[in-house]
Amino acid sequence: MSQAHTSRVPAQPDTRVPATLEEALNPAWLGEALAGAAGGKAVTGVEQVEVIRTVATKVRFAVTFADGAVGNFCLKGLLDVDEMTARGGPTCVLEADFYGKVAPVTQVRVPEAVATVIDREKQQAVTIMRDLIVEGATFCSALDPFTADDAVQSLEQLSRLHAKSAFLEGADWIRPRAAELAKMSYVTPEMLQELLDGPRGDNLSPKVRNAQNVASAMKALAARDAERPQFMIHGDAHAGNIFRTPDGMGLIDWQLLQRGGWALDVAYHLNAVLPTEVAEVDERRLLGEYLAMMRNHGMDMPGEDEAWSQYREAVAYGFYLWSITRRVDPPITNQFADRLGKAVMRHDSFALLGVC
Incomplete structure (x- = not known):
């Protein structure tokens, strides 16, 4: 393989x-x-x-x-x-x-x-x-639900990437994409509200379905994230960008490779790949598994409470991505916006970011 x-x-x-x-x-x-x-x-x-x-x-x-x-x-x-x-x-x-x-x-x-x-x-x-398929790999569908055990495997791959963040020194071509996305230069507030008023927002609260709140939360998150240690992160680790081999999972689609806080990847990943009812039960334990992996790689990571706080804030990143998405099949967009939007609600991410 x-x-x-x-x-x-x-x-x-x-x-x-x-x-x-x-x-x-x-x-x-x-x-x-x-x-x-x-x-x-x-x-x-x-x-x-x-x-x-x-x-x-x-x-x-x-x-x-x-x-x-x-x-x-x-x-x-x-x-x-x-x-x-x-x-x-x-x-x-x-x-x-x-x-x-x-x-x-x-x-x-x-x-x-x-x-x-x-x-x-x-x-x-x-x-x-x-061609990995010829070599025996299978590619996950964007809508494939993960189990918590699956997520341990995929988090292990993300941890391997994050652990090589020393590569960022001198690699200015890997940019802070969260800050760039927060500028929302290609999606106007009116366009975003129209998208949120569609099926992707059907199960979300008015506060989370509000374009101004979504944009403000992303700007606040980007500002906080820029002040934290920067990691090399995938940026778009949903199930559709994961493949399985006899040796374990792997990652594809590196078009959103970026520098940013580790929590941007982890909070987005877990809440995109896990059904909401699984994330509710297992996400904090899985976060602990990830932190242990990173420490085993020799990385200095925050304590449990601080990591949980960063994770809860960072859910807004993935929700923002799928709120502004326009060129992906609607069933995929709606599923991810729903899962990530419910995570924003569950964690009260907007309030943590100062958006009331």
Whole structure:
């Protein structure tokens, strides 16, 4: 199984970043992109296996090389997108840089990236990885409910990432995204209120369903978080970004890689993956498990009461993300907004952040 425990630095071929699926599956282009992984052998055949289109496109494919060998890969990037979507290219560059710079120095289980093709001037990139499904992995659905035991496994992977936070020194390209999100430059208060008035807010209190409160809480959280020790965090660790292997769970989708407080990851993760009734019972115990993992990694962590306070505040981060989400299937958006919104209610997160 390809894992971060054996991750190598992917090749960075000097070739163009494809803008369409047709270009990405062109044998001549793939021969250039995969030259490092294939020893320079030409690609003589390409078979498309599966295409998954969300904001970014993921395409699984098999290639036949000139010597008859077959390789199975997955390419991720912005393909066949409009001009507005193409502006998200910097997140693809960020993900490619994760695989090129971060994955090889962590112990997080991730797909093995064989090549990253980056155009830094145009801020576009694609990442080519080994196809984990062919190697026996299964990918979780965003709506797959986790058990508390599952969450221990996924928290262990997050702790491995967080424990490598010394990497942040000198890595200014990993930014404090919570502070940037709090500016809400691309979602107006009116737009946010309209979203909250839809099905995603049906089971939430008027206080939590209020756009001004949501925005104010995120700004207050970002300000507090900036004053706390900064960790290297995933930023979007819901079940849809997790895979299972015989050796354990792993993480994908590094487009929100950021620096921030550990609680942003942990509070979002637990309340996104766990059904509300499970989180209510097990979240404090699971937080304790995470803190113990981090201390075992040699990290200095806050005491139980302070950690619980930070966790309760940080729930607002995940709720904010799913409050402003517009380009994900409604059942997924509604589920996450509901779980995280109920967590905000349960923990009285807005009041803790000074939003009354």
